[in-house]
Amino acid sequence: MSSPPAEETAGRSFAELPLSPALQANLQQLEYRTMTPIQAASLPLALAGHDLIAQAKTGSGKTAAFALALLTNLNPRRFAVQAMVLCPTRELADQVTQEIRRLARFEDNIKILALCGGTTMRPQMASLEHGAHIVVGTPGRIMDHIERGSLKLDALNTLVLDEADRMLDMGFYDYIAFIAKQCPVRRQTLLFSATYPEGIARLAQQFLRNPQEVKLLERHEGSKIRQRFYEVKHEERLQAVGTLLKHYRPVSTLAFCNTKQQCRDLLEVLQAQGFQALTLNGDLEQRERDQVLIQFANRSCSVLVATDVAARGLDIAQLEAVINVDVTPDPEIHIHRIGRTGRADEDGWALSLCSPADKRRVATIAQMMGSEPEWHGLGSLQSGSDAPLVPPMVTLQILGGRKDKIRPGDVLGALTGEAGFTREQVGKITVTDQSTYVAIARDIARDAVRKLAAGKVKGKTVKVRALEG
Template sequence: MLDSVGVTGAAIRIAHDHLLGLYGPLREQARSHDLYRGARSDWRVIHYATFLFCRSTVVTNTAFNSLPLSAAMLANLESLGYAEMTPIQAQSLPVILKGMDLIAQAKTGSGKTAAFGIGLLNPINPRFFGCQALVMCPTRELADQVAKEIRRLARSEDNIKVLTLCGGVSFGPQIGSLEHGAHIIVGTPGRIQQHLRKGSLVLDGLNTLILDEADRMLDMGFYDAIADIIEQTPQRRQTLLFSATYPVGIKQLSSKFMRDPQTVKVEALHADSQIEQIFYEISPEQRLEAVVKVLGHFRPASCVAFCFTKQQVQEVVDHLTAKGMSAVGLHGDLEQRDRDQVLAMFANRSTSVLVATDVAARGLDIDALDMVINVELARDSEIHIHRVGRTGRAGEKGIAVSLVAPSESQRARAIEELQKAPLNWQQYDQLSVKEGGKLLPTMTTLCIGSGRKDKLRPGDILGALTGEAGIAGTQVGKIAIFDFQAYVAVERSMAKQALERLNNGKIKGKSLRVRIL
């Protein structure tokens, strides 16, 4: 075995070969050595080597090849369409790859998942099937999205296993998966804590701990659970904390559990933002009807309307439905199956409006969102920026409408100060409902009473629709498969035909119950 001098020597050699562009092969040589294979803490060899390289290298561009990443990782990033680093990636990755603790303030959609995903994969030893990286998220939906992205990033490595541990699903299968081993765990604090108490999860070999959307986890009351989990991890670990805002609880966590963390922050709004913000002053009594008028005037194909409480969510959904509009609600009291259904319907464009609380909507990855409506102004101006940032992504234009009662004027001034620009106030009386019929989506969702546990695949559903049901492939939208249910979008005009033929036919050789949502 190498002694401590040997470890340092190996690290220096690896760092030297970074400069020669040979880091990937030599990292594999280091991993094959007895020292790396036998000990759980030898990720320090890689981190120390990377530190030596990064200390003498200033990242002067946003290309991923400016970082000390393996050739395999760079090739994978290119194949995934990662051309250049986003601002949060450019600022945080050099820090992460040095093995330093980090506090990063950035919103959803900034590219933060790839930032910590690339970073946590760097020291992973594929030959040790213990938990080497732990990512905590506020919701199951976010955990699933994070795990999916890490799996994509891990394609450059051999046999990296990523496991999600979240509530709302059976405990037993998770224990079975843990017994087979996993390199990376992504989950919610409550379920992770349960596994630690039962002894089914052990964190002795943990290298990297990530708190994703830490502010929302604190909002949901997870501080004690997070603290309990962190206390069961090795002291010699790297801790990465990502948060859209920086409340007092974040400061408490960082001061107690992080070592000299570096801080990076990506500005909330950029000068080249494609988001048009509009503010309307209304009376409290006008609020519900104002949502109807905004939707009727702008006629977005997809919209998220943000509310404070589940009661307000339900009031808005009921009012929109009574006006003939398609809307679904999302809040923290929904059962997991109902959440899956709501999110599937909104993602596949079979409902136009998602009415949600901030916490329930946190971490949702929504493509091409046309509009955001602030049914009531957020009490925190940075949360307002986070809401607004849901639209206008990837160079697309977006509209954010805020309904402001007189009692919310102070909140509006705080937003104005944060944006360092005057707000765009327009007259509420000038809103007019445009012609074009009811605001109804073009797709309809079919719910199938079978799922992942029955080994149902998207191809099975598509084949049944385009075969026995006689539906053209172009008339089928997104397919989402969960453990015991599956959802598929079809064009509204073909929904009844698809329902009848699927109920009278078979999917994967079985007769399954299908219904329209």
Template sequence: MNPDPEYTVSDTSFSSLNLPPTMLSNLADLGYKEMTPIQARSLPHALADKDIIAKAKTGSGKTAAFGIGLLLKINQRDFGTQALVLCPTRELSTQVAQEIRRLARFKNNLKLVTLCGGQSVGPQIGSLEHGAHIIVGTPGRIQDLIRKGKLDLSRCTTVVLDEADRMLDMGFYEQIDGVIRNTPKKRQTLLFSATYPDGIKKLSSDLQVDPVEITVESVHSTSQIEQSFYSLEKTKKPDALARVLSHFSPESTVIFCNTKDQCREVSDHLRNLGYFAAALHGDLDQRDRDQVLVQFANRSNTILIATDVAARGLDISDLSLVINYDLPRDPEIYVHRIGRTGRAGKEGMAISLYRDSEQYKLDTISEYLSQMLQTESLSRLKKTSTDEPIKPVMRTLCIAGGRKDKIRPGDILGALTGEAGIDGSVVGKINIYDYAAYVAVKREEARKAHSRLVDGKIKGRRFKVRML
């Protein structure tokens, strides 16, 4: 590897990169004003066609860091696959694909296809029949389509591994290796990872040629986050968790557990107490995963319980509280967990529950952060039996029609605010998937909106609608 010099870029404007005027104009329209550190450090090397191994956290702007150079190399007249982006989850694949499409608005007739597990393979094969310039997806599904002879990567000159550490955590090493063996030996390989475990170094040595190593601030700044560690002493964990939630009454909380079984147990416990909580873990099918993520993101659920792998790529703004129900062994994972609160200059709160036997984990985290950690007793938190859990401000309606039915967010909004007579101010986020759409509506107006959609039409058609 060739370590890149420390970040000393003085001109962070995109115009300093000698990009095409049409791309610069599109970047300006999208609100890309200045390059982030990862963009400023990696783009010059990416544009010079060098291999890169970059350490950067989620939310650092890394999609543009690899997407800009990737797009400039695409020849629209060649419908062979020229670029491949591998991601650990469908959610991250979808986010990456959406951002690349936005970045690609300056190019006409460019086709991007998303290929992920958890969905029917038939429509994906159909999407590939007429070729695709860019493929974004998960290693398992892409390898499956290569084996079926439905995907040809022989003309793929750019490969991106996004959140490579999580792909390794999920056991994708063999699939990644198998996929990339089907690409030309002469290619550009860009590897992005939040952490550098040994597996990443091996992956880089196996797949890259003389890569430039780039490291920007790889952890979320904890200066805006109030961290507290509560000793359980003789208190049972479920009771301790309920006490924390009752005392702080957060509007939105992510609770991290180390196992999917623990996620299910915590979710069941909180729902029995009246909390609007849902678990996100690897055993959920794709439809259920979509629903859990949508309901939390659009404020129809106040609590999300997740494992680290399941929560990867989760980007929720205005998150009030992160709770470590189980402390992780790795201090980097701890920092990435709590970094989901206190974003964009806002203050956040992170609370961890621990037993005396886990003191070594606190010591490791303290050393990693180079700061003393505040440990407290649960007895200082008020214990109430009368306070009811906060109800979410929104409720989600699920419509049995989506992108494949040519439904757009404006169609749903129009159906609600037009004939249905719902005020637009009560309508929240609208999420469109291939075969389903989700719309958040203020809780007090949800039943009215549901009945109006059931009795009405969207784009002249009737669709089944249910409240989640």
């Protein structure tokens, strides 16, 4: 059964929802006042106890939509796992965990645990033994815990499948099916997905009870995402990426290729042209993937080259441009790709390179978006400047992380205290289990490495190096 399109219910106040006074007060404090379209359409249904299939992308406010539902179903006095959120990637699971923690502040003792691969099992098993109310994790790791008996689901009342299409793309169907079968039959299931591949219908049929459907048509504000198509010969497209970058000079660009090999080839071409570029591919270990994402997100790498599957779960703030090196055969994926730029109050460029054979695909995309494609010739582009496109920041890696009790404030203190740098010269600080990464203004990077290595962080001498390219 379908509910009205989400656009019709947008702009309504959170105060209208049947939430506890403490939760309402927390929303006020967090300045959550009016609901996004997906929240307004899905929250009344989820809070009424319905199972849900909701179409929503990263950045639409969907995390709060399911988090408020599962927090409402929660009994904080019962120390057992009552809600579980499955996410395709560790990055997304971390974001979701942080968001639920912010929303759960209305109650002192709600324990939320992230269970993802890429880190050792033992500390996670110990945390589960101490009890948790909500777990957020990736399908493989959640399945491992269920099989070992460290994760018990008999008290579970809410199961959330976040970015279900991405999980299916990554081959997790059987994992999700296994996990859902371990959950109590009488539970609420909320499924969120940006696109509707046929596997979604299969999942819904198997594991949801009379779900309500919420469809949110993905609309990009024309003023925010400026889309242009460039016709090039197929063999010239890799060189053409450099031409686009030199003309538009974006600080951060996500370049999409249809194959892993194309990604490798483009990376070589860009690096030869002097660009600071990195690639994301399925062959990277989790630690390497984390490093690539950290450097891109903190603006110390100009271009990230990726396939659609490798970029799953990726949500980067302030992305000035998306370049489609290949036009994707699926118009929904094209719309999804370009929706990563022009977020919040930012403007963004969506630039697509097309060989004559791609013209039909472009026509289908334009039809779906209800707009005329804007064609330009590469010859019309001026090289804005011959100066290389240099990212504003450099990432420093400090050996030592959460396991050494290092916090972002310790690193900021070392840089702005003894080392004498200003707060403005220091960018994003990311602490992982073993390492800490800090973005530093490029012109002081060498000096910062020297001063950090000579000084102390949290009373200890640390090893520091700059990550480049």
